[in-house]
Amino acid sequence: MTGALLAIVSAVFFPGIILRVKSIASGRKGPGILQPWKNIILLFRKSSVFSTTTSFIFRLAPAVYLATICCALMLLPFPGMPSVLGFEGDFILFAYLLALGKLLFILGALDTGSSFEGMGANREALYSMLTEPAFFILLGTLSLLSGQFSMQSIFHNLQFAGEFSLITGGIAIYLLVQIAMIENSRMPVDDPRTHLELTMVHEVMILDYSGLDLALIQTATNLKFVLYGGLIANFLMPAVADWSTLASTWHVACDTWHVARDTWHLLDATLNVSIFLVVEAVFAAAIGLMESFRARKKLAKNPQFIVTLSSIALIGFILVLLLTRNLIR
Amino acid sequence: MTLFHHFTISPFMVTSNPFVVPLADVPVLAYPEFVNKIKELTADERCHCVTYHAVPLGAVLKFFCCIASDHNHGLILLSHEQQATPPPSLESLTLHHPSFHMYEREISEQWGVQFEGHPWMKPVRSHFMDAGCGMQDAGCGMQDAGCGMQDAGCGMQDAGCGMQDAGYRMQDLASCVPYPFYSIEGEGIHEVGVGPIHAGVIEPGYFRFCCKGEKVLHLEIQLGFQHKGIEKLFIVKRSGIQRAVLAESIAGDTAVGHSIAHVQLMEALAGIRPSETLQAERIIALEMERIAVHIGDTAALCTDIAYQFGQVVNEALRTIVINTTQSWCGNRFGKGLIRTGGSHYPLTRELADLYLANLKEVEERYNQITREIFTNPSVLSRFEGIGKVSAHQAGLIGAVGMAARSSGVKRDIRSSHPFQAFSKINYEPVTLHQGDVWARAMLRKLEVEKSLQLIRDLIRGTDFQNNHTAPQYDYTLPVSSFALSLAEGWRGEIMHSAVTDEEGNILHYKVKDPSFHNWMALALAVRNQEISDFPLCNKSYNLSYCGNDL
Numbered sequence: 001m002t003g004a005l006l007a008i009v010s011a012v013f014f015p016g017i018i019l020r021v022k023s024i025a026s027g028r029k030g031p032g033i034l035q036p037w038k039n040i041i042l043l044f045r046k047s048s049v050f051s052t053t054t055s056f057i058f059r060l061a062p063a064v065y066l067a068t069i070c071c072a073l074m075l076l077p078f079p080g081m082p083s084v085l086g087f088e089g090d091f092i093l094f095a096y097l098l099a100l101g102k103l104l105f106i107l108g109a110l111d112t113g114s115s116f117e118g119m120g121a122n123r124e125a126l127y128s129m130l131t132e133p134a135f136f137i138l139l140g141t142l143s144l145l146s147g148q149f150s151m152q153s154i155f156h157n158l159q160f161a162g163e164f165s166l167i168t169g170g171i172a173i174y175l176l177v178q179i180a181m182i183e184n185s186r187m188p189v190d191d192p193r194t195h196l197e198l199t200m201v202h203e204v205m206i207l208d209y210s211g212l213d214l215a216l217i218q219t220a221t222n223l224k225f226v227l228y229g230g231l232i233a234n235f236l237m238p239a240v241a242d243w244s245t246l247a248s249t250w251h252v253a254c255d256t257w258h259v260a261r262d263t264w265h266l267l268d269a270t271l272n273v274s275i276f277l278v279v280e281a282v283f284a285a286a287i288g289l290m291e292s293f294r295a296r297k298k299l300a301k302n303p304q305f306i307v308t309l310s311s312i313a314l315i316g317f318i319l320v321l322l323l324t325r326n327l328i329r
Numbered sequence: 330m331t332l333f334h335h336f337t338i339s340p341f342m343v344t345s346n347p348f349v350v351p352l353a354d355v356p357v358l359a360y361p362e363f364v365n366k367i368k369e370l371t372a373d374e375r376c377h378c379v380t381y382h383a384v385p386l387g388a389v390l391k392f393f394c395c396i397a398s399d400h401n402h403g404l405i406l407l408s409h410e411q412q413a414t415p416p417p418s419l420e421s422l423t424l425h426h427p428s429f430h431m432y433e434r435e436i437s438e439q440w441g442v443q444f445e446g447h448p449w450m451k452p453v454r455s456h457f458m459d460a461g462c463g464m465q466d467a468g469c470g471m472q473d474a475g476c477g478m479q480d481a482g483c484g485m486q487d488a489g490c491g492m493q494d495a496g497y498r499m500q501d502l503a504s505c506v507p508y509p510f511y512s513i514e515g516e517g518i519h520e521v522g523v524g525p526i527h528a529g530v531i532e533p534g535y536f537r538f539c540c541k542g543e544k545v546l547h548l549e550i551q552l553g554f555q556h557k558g559i560e561k562l563f564i565v566k567r568s569g570i571q572r573a574v575l576a577e578s579i580a581g582d583t584a585v586g587h588s589i590a591h592v593q594l595m596e597a598l599a600g601i602r603p604s605e606t607l608q609a610e611r612i613i614a615l616e617m618e619r620i621a622v623h624i625g626d627t628a629a630l631c632t633d634i635a636y637q638f639g640q641v642v643n644e645a646l647r648t649i650v651i652n653t654t655q656s657w658c659g660n661r662f663g664k665g666l667i668r669t670g671g672s673h674y675p676l677t678r679e680l681a682d683l684y685l686a687n688l689k690e691v692e693e694r695y696n697q698i699t700r701e702i703f704t705n706p707s708v709l710s711r712f713e714g715i716g717k718v719s720a721h722q723a724g725l726i727g728a729v730g731m732a733a734r735s736s737g738v739k740r741d742i743r744s745s746h747p748f749q750a751f752s753k754i755n756y757e758p759v760t761l762h763q764g765d766v767w768a769r770a771m772l773r774k775l776e777v778e779k780s781l782q783l784i785r786d787l788i789r790g791t792d793f794q795n796n797h798t799a800p801q802y803d804y805t806l807p808v809s810s811f812a813l814s815l816a817e818g819w820r821g822e823i824m825h826s827a828v829t830d831e832e833g834n835i836l837h838y839k840v841k842d843p844s845f846h847n848w849m850a851l852a853l854a855v856r857n858q859e860i861s862d863f864p865l866c867n868k869s870y871n872l873s874y875c876g877n878d879l
Contacts, residue, residue: 026641115521119543119860188707191635195528196864198521199633295636295707298715299543299861 003078003230006273010226010280012037017281021288036222043215051208053113061108062209062216068101069220069227076230077152079237079272088149091139095132098183101220102128109205116197120204123299127189127201130306131182137313138175141168141320155234171316172235177283178309180228184221187291189302199299226280233279237272344402346746347597347814352386352828355393355408355811360419363409367394371426375399377727377740379815381422381432383440384828384837385413390440393826395813399740402747404813416441423447428727431845451509454553454878510549513539518546521860525554532874536863543859548852555878563827563838569595569669569802576825577664580842580876585611585618586818587840588667590825593748594814598827599804601670607798608749609791610676613684614654614663615749616780619819621650623773623780624695626871630770631702633865634711642698646691653687656680670801681788692781699774712767716854716866719764723850730821731776732847732870735769737762742817750787769869806833820844820873842876 016033023030050059074084075094083090106125109117143149145168146157182189185202197204206217297305341356358366370376381394390413396405411417421444422429433444435453444450512520518541525533533554539547559579566572576591577584589611596603603611625647631639651661658666658674666674676684702708718728723736733740741758743751759775761768806829813826821843830836847870854866 022637026637027645028641115519119521187635193637194633194635196633197528198523198863199861199865291635292637295631295634295705295711297707298711298859300859301710 001078001084002081002269002273003076003083003234003276004073006078006276007073007076007223007226007230007280010229010277011222014226014229014280014284015222017284018288018291021285022292025289025292036218040215040218040222043211043218046211046215048209048211048213051112054108054111054208057104058108058111058208059213061104061111062213062220064104065101066216066220066223068097068104069223072097072227073223075151076227077150077155077234078276079156079234081269083152086150086152091143091151091154092136094151095135095139098224099128099132105205105217109208112208114208116200116204117207119198120201123201123302124185124205126303127182127306130303131179131309134175134306134309134313135179137310137317138172138179141313141317142172144317144324145320151234155237158235168316168320169235171312171319173232175309175313175316176228176232176235177286180225180232180283181287181290182306182309183228184225186287188294188297189305191296225284229280229283230276232283233276236279237275341406343404343406346402346404346742346748347593347812348404349597349807349810349812350406351807352391352809352811355406357391358407358409360409360411363392363394363407364420364422364425366407367396367422367429368425370396370405371428373398374724377724377729378426378428378432379404379822379824380813380826380839380841381429381436382826382839383436383442385440386410386828386836388413390417390442392436393811393828395824395826397746397815399738399745402745404746404815406811406813411442413440416443418443418445420445421447423449426727427725428846431727431849452553454556508551510537510551511539511547513546515541517541523863525551534874538855538860538863540860543861545855545858545860545863548855548863550848550852552848552874552877555875557875557879559879560838560840563840564835567834569800569804573668573800573802574664577667579840579879580844580873581662582622582873583618583818583820583823583842583876585614585663585667586816586820586823587825587842588663589615589749590814590816590818590823592667592669593816594812594825594827595669595804595806597814598806598810598812598829599669599801600807601801601804603670603749604798605750605753606675606791606793607672609787610672611667612750613676613784613787614657614666615816615818616784617650617654618663620691620777620780620784621647621654622819622871623777624650624691626868627699627702627770627773629868629871630712630766630865631708633868634708636702636705636708639698639702639705639708642694646694646698649687649691653684656683668800668802669804671798673800675797676788676793678793681793684788685785688781688784692778695774695777703771703774709767711865712770713765715766715862716769716858716869717763717765718850718854720762722853723764726849726853727846728821728850729846730817730843731769731772731819732821732843732850734758734760735772736764736850740822742815742822746815748814748816754783754786756783766865766869806835808833818843820871820876821847840879842873842879844872844874844877847872848877 013033015036019036020030020033072094075086075090077083077086102124106121109121142154142158146154148154148157181187186192190201191199192203194200194203197207206214209217341350341354371378376396376398379395379397381392383390383392389410392409392411394407397403411419419442421433423433423444424446430447430449431453433447434450436442437444437450438453438455518539521538521540522535524535527533535551537549537551538545559575562575563572566575572595573588573592576588579587624643628640628643628647631643654663655661657676657680660666666672718736720737723733723738728736728738729740737760739758739760741756742748743756744758747756759772759779761772808829808831810829811826813824816823823843824841826839827835828837851867851870851872855863858866
């Protein structure tokens with residue numbers, strides 16, 4: 001539950017931080033942190049306009065898209081607290097919930113009958129398809145490393161004190177960041193700022209949405225981003241908690257002053273909560289910086305780039321197989 | 330010149346730009362002979378046609394064709410005459426050289442002339458009629474011109490004239506003939522239509538792509554949505570100031586370029602000789618426009634590839650340049666600056682110092698940012714090898730200006746037919762042979778560097794204390810003459826041409842913006858490219874919609 005709640009809290013400042021960092025990087029002051037949400041709230045108050053060529057699928061898609069992401073949030077773990085719906089193998093549900101939302105979204109785009117949206121849907125479907133193996137290989141690797149099968153326990157039982165933590169950690173974080181960027185249609189595969197329909201992937205699919213529906217989609221998009229940020233935070237929390245001298249100082253302090261065990265837990269939890277929020281904020285800032293100083297990829301190079309992620313995941317997997325002596329005994 | 334010694338009729342050849350010739354001195358050739366001469370002339374790759382248009386002179390249609398040589402200062406004027414009614418049917422020149430396709434389409438649309446064997450007879454501006462009904466439009470044009478003649482210069486009448494024109498366009502809509510788009514059929518081939526209204530605040534134009542998957546097989550560009558009868562207005566407007574303001578409005582981003590082409594045409598006709606200081610001032614304004622647009626385009630190219638850093642830095646730099654122009658004449662685009670015979674805004678010593686200071690800063694910062702842009706691997710991967718147009722293709726379509734020079738065709742009016750202060754400067758054009766988006770981006774950078782140096786040299790070499798002259802708006806034009814002027818705007822060669830009648834009034838005015846030919850270069854550039862690279866290719870040319878639509 002904590003995971004989902006924290007993610008929602010992060011979603012409030014997440015898009016604002018990206019925007020602000022990009023503004024500062026381009027020499028402007030930039031809008032307030034809450035501006036993206038003010039825009040969304042404005043959209044919530046507006047009614048939608050529907051093209052006459054669309055059917056119920058088009059109207060259904062935004063709601064389903066948001067619903068699937070909310071369900072996926074319920075699977076987001078947090079150390080020490082069970083996720084709302086966690087079970088063994090829940091990361092498969094996690095991945096396919098997101099896929100279901102995307103499927104409806106793609107159908108909705110095709111429903112408009114616009115050639116632009118058709119092209120966008122085509123690209124989005126291809127990229128999602130290519131990202132999937134990378135995500136599963138990564139989760140499989142982590143599962144192997146921790147010997148657990150639910151996201152909750154995978155992240156809880158990850159051991160970072162080992163000699164190979166740095167390399168698997170590096171690979172996992174790199175992959176999670178890149179998958180988040182692709183799944184949320186950010187640079188380098190897509191440009192959320194562009195006004196050029198022919199180059200768009202995600203943006204072109206929402207061209208025909210307006211008012212409330214657009215607000216639902218934008219809410220979902222922001223939640224989806226923090227969902228991935230949450231996974232990264234989960235990955236880092238045990239690591240930081242293990243090594244943090246601050247944590248051990250706290251533990252020692254609690255013991256010394258005979259503070260109740262509950263308080264100790266409370267301090268632990270506070271530390272984890274702050275790590276979660278800091279990771280989300282740093283993630284947002286990193287996205288802002290990544291998008292400021294490079295050009296996006298040529299569209300034809302995108303599949304190649306995304307497939308590379310799977311290969312990197314595979315390298316990580318084999319590495320873990322070797323190190324845990326599952327491959328060669 | 331040795332090329333023409335075997336002419337039976339000595340062709341009219343000049344080396345001055347602009348030039349004026351009495352109508353009686355323009356050699357008139359029989360059509361087959363005309364075709365042969367054109368064939369001979371255009372067989373040389375270094376020659377290109379700067380205009381081919383028809384002018385109604387009483388019962389005859391007189392066709393003027395001017396061929397320019399890129400390597401010497403030569404301009405050859407040829408003409409042929411046909412009976413205006415019924416509209417003649419002629420052998421198409423396009424069959425001999427594709428660059429004539431736009432001219433012939435335009436003539437057909439305006440005067441109903443049939444060109445036999447023309448492979449691509451489609452409307453240029455009035456899409457709601459097939460080319461065969463061109464006479465209808467011509468009739469409408471004549472009427473407009475006539476109505477202007479009766480009450481010259483009267484604003485109300487002008488407004489009425491416009492309304493009438495609009496009325497005709499509405500009628501055309503009613504009897505709408507669908508534009509004959511080229512279509513490719515086959516499995517997996519789909520068509521994508523973009524426009525005429527576009528995202529972002531740009532001008533209207535329609536693009537129809539035939540694609541296989543993401544690959545573009547063919548792009549057809551339909552323009553004319555902004556046709557506003559500029560050429561007719563030049564006949565209607567009698568005062569010099571009205572004409573000068575009109576010339577500034579042909580294409581908003583080339584205000585100075587078009588103004589110079591117009592002003593030097595009027596000066597040549599009226600026999601006014603601009604002072605050297607005035608000539609230098611005009612070139613400074615022209616090069617400032619070039620620098621501003623090139624830097625703006627560098628920013629726009631960065632926007633299209635989502636390279637925010639390059640975008641914001643260049644946008645800020647462009648502001649410095651256009652604000653400098655504003656401090657000179659009060660308008661950031663140089664409107665009001667170029668006038669016949671003189672200027673309202675002499676360049677003073679103080680302004681010149683401001684120019685030197687600002688240009689120094691622009692140069693430093695532009696060098697820094699372009700070094701950053703052209704060494705960034707992610708940027709280079711988006712520029713290199715995309716939207717290639719070969720020198721051969723550029724030659725065939727008659728590409729001019731930047732579009733030609735980035736494809737290795739050395740075609741620059743500043744050096745081939747020097748105008749204004751360029752006659753005293755030995756300008757060496759920049760050419761690149763790659764022909765891709767990178768070449769067009771790099772050409773901008775190199776031209777900005779050259780223009781900065783050019784302005785500095787002009788400022789240092791000109792005596793601005795020279796007593797300046799005020800503009801002359803009441804000039805008289807010679808009777809029955811043909812005049813033509815060329816200028817190299819930032820996009821390329823701008824052609825203005827006028828024919829006067831027996832009373833010294835403008836009988837016909839013709840404008841040719843570089844975009845007229847260069848749009849075809851864009852269509853060729855995106856062939857076999859990804860459709861998602863179209864916006865980048867489009868921006869790399871940055872062609873004018875209203876310059877084409879007139």
